[in-house]
Amino acid sequence: MSVPVAPGRLPLLGHTLSLLRARAGFTAGLRARGEIVKVHLGPVPTYFVTSPRFVHQVLVTDSSRFRKGIMFERFRPFLGNGLLLSEGAYHRRQRRMVQPAFHRERIARYAATMVRAATDVAAGWRPGEVRVVEHDMQALAVTIVGEALFSTGVGERATAEIRRSLFDVLKNGMVRALSPEFVSRLPLPVNRRFDEASERMRGIVLEVIASRRTDDEDHGDLLSMLLAAQDEESGDGMTDRQAYDEVLALLTAGVETTALALAWAFHELAENPEVERRAHAEVDEVLAGRPATFEDLPKLVYLHRVVNEVLRKYPIWILMRKAVEPVDLGGTVLPPGAEVIVSPHAVHHDPAHFPDPERFDPDRWLPERVAALPKGAFVPFGGGARQCMGNVFAQTEVVLTLATVAARWRLVPVPGKPVRTKFTTAAYPSGLLMTAVPRN
Template sequence: MSTFTTGTAPGALPGLGHMWPLLRDPTAFLASLPAHGDLVEIRLGRERAYVPCHPELLRHVLTDDRTFDKGGAYYDRARAMAGNGVATCPHRDHRRQRRLMQPAFHHDQLKAYAAVMEHETAALAASWGDSEVVDAYPVLYALALRTVTRTLFAAHVDEAVVEEIRQSFETAFSGFFRQMFMPPAVRRLPLPSNVRHRRALRHLHGTVEGIVTAYRRDGAGRGDLLSVLFSSQDTEGGDGLTDAEIQDQVVTVLAAGTETVAATLTWALQLLSEHPEQQRRLQAEADAVLGGRPARWDDIARLPFAARVVNETVRLHPPGWLFTRVTSAETELAGRRLPPDTTVVIAPTTVHRRTGAYARPLEFDPDRWLADRAAALPRGAFLGFGAGARKCIGDDFGVAECVLVLATIAAGRTVHSVPGADTRPVPLAAFHRPRRLPLRLDRRGPR
């Protein structure tokens, strides 16, 4: 039986707790916590919270979703913004929602969605000149948004609607943690930031409601994700998702399918630009499999190095960098008694960069995901997509898209860093992404 240690993170400020290090450099702060124990107490403002920093503890919290329910400041705000979808709903709603959502992410459906991924990725790559400098995240965010929008809605959604959705998400979610920690009385004030936030959410939900209503009125299946949601039936309860529930699922898929994919691809390109030997390995794999053409769904199984690059990127830079759980009953964790309604913070970085879990944890090493090496990792060492019943329902979708995009870029481009990067994370954003990452994409010569 494992013996765990507990401790308290130093440096909490009166009234602010550890908000300053979380704002200034959240990755460094979270990675430092294992030095203080396997379960570490921090302060979120005035609130005490506990961070599991050991693989076994973090996995235990994630897999016992009845005791460690989705709640607390993070999910209270997430539900207020994104609705009560499969990613944000509490335990009591999750089983039914997951069962109704599962057909939309069946392997055969993913293969159908891949045609959209292939088309959008090929179109983006074809639009670049011989030597293109791009600000990586906005470009890749737009790609991911076009892909998930066309996947959700097979009927053409014009670029103006896509751009409106993008702007709504950017405004509503870029300051997610600011809204999360802001006192309710301050959130209600007519401050310019609050007004913009509320307007963006109204526009986002109004757009989604209009699309869902139109689909329900037309009553025709199109083979897209939204049609699958309409056709899903609860075999135990006999009912399907209501329109309001479908709207919540659509917002959830839009959020999860854009920012997480864009952030992962952005960090992956940055890492490849800094490690040319790994980039050459990716290019060699793409050359052997693709022969210069864009990647397709059937290629994914033959692109194992690209998949390892994705895993290693998520290990070093998990897009979902901080979540909260709340204990539904008194429980014990690492020998510490936690009363009901105790906040537990889920931060994959605490384990992903822990020396005891990984050899050379700060090193970019895609080969640590070779089967024999990955099998030797401690259980619970990698939790970039969650674990247990609440494991990300769209992880195969997101990984497949990242592999297709990386392989397509590698087949035709060499990625170089350029001056002007600011890889500090956007402060208090919902997902971990750099503030600015310009990259130069040079067309590769004949091979």
């Protein structure tokens, strides 16, 4: 039986994305029109899939029939050809080479860096001080990923430069990627900031790579793993450009997701006193006044549920894929070249699987409730061969940071200063002002 395809019209990519960002009701409205909604990106046939079963088919079971979609292609000139954007055999080769950097024993080593960085942030706050939480979490995420990537003296300079430049690259790169090509050549402040930040970051990262080429020492960081990696078939390692592209991919994927998750987590703890009480009780019981460690992760059960609920409620808005051969979605055959839009936000807010989806409820992630979810209903890190390789790193970072900060502080909203939300590829908190209140 063929699944009916509902029609719709979204004439231009930029217009489409502005509608996607405009309100949650847009994706919910598409879901109400069916499991597959055909829309228009100019002359390109585009299919918005709204059900978990088709999300799973696109991302996992039939993933080899797709490549990255048009939005990702627009980003490649700015974000390189690392794992985030590369395709086909090259992507499989690079993924094999990068994978060992995220093995369990490596993440256990990075965990100490995560806790130390979070401890430094918590130690820098003062009772009654008002913090701009999204800025603190952005700086923390850059510090953690930077120290995990680079562990030497020049690496400290690299991390400082990345902290200065990365968000200009991400924010202004988004503007450039979604604008007509001629806009990037105009003498606009947004272009100047993007170009200057890109060049500063490129220069310092390539400097670190060059310095590492002069020795064979394993510094215990991600860059050492990248430069030591060899293709299992050819025996070749990565060129400087390939290593730089992978560093940029790790920075792009590793900073934005965790910074957003941490900021929204503190917001939701403050908005939900019973959730906050349970999280603090668990932290106090597990840590008993000592620093968190990697070995504590299996015991921080409730914090893991809090993090999953943050990832459910505040995911990226869309992923795009392009069919490279005919694909049958429930009797609807997508032609080669068709663009497919998958919306984690849509499936994460589907009341059929997440009742009262705007309510923050960590108990959705009790084992028996998770077992009832269909495949494709929860995809915060994508899925299949293109699932984010750093997902365990990110979840470890968020849980350990929450535990470290919550052991010492409560963050209380500033009266009369509600958080605003800005939308790009995800929902960003803006002006998340919170007062640091000592717990003891």
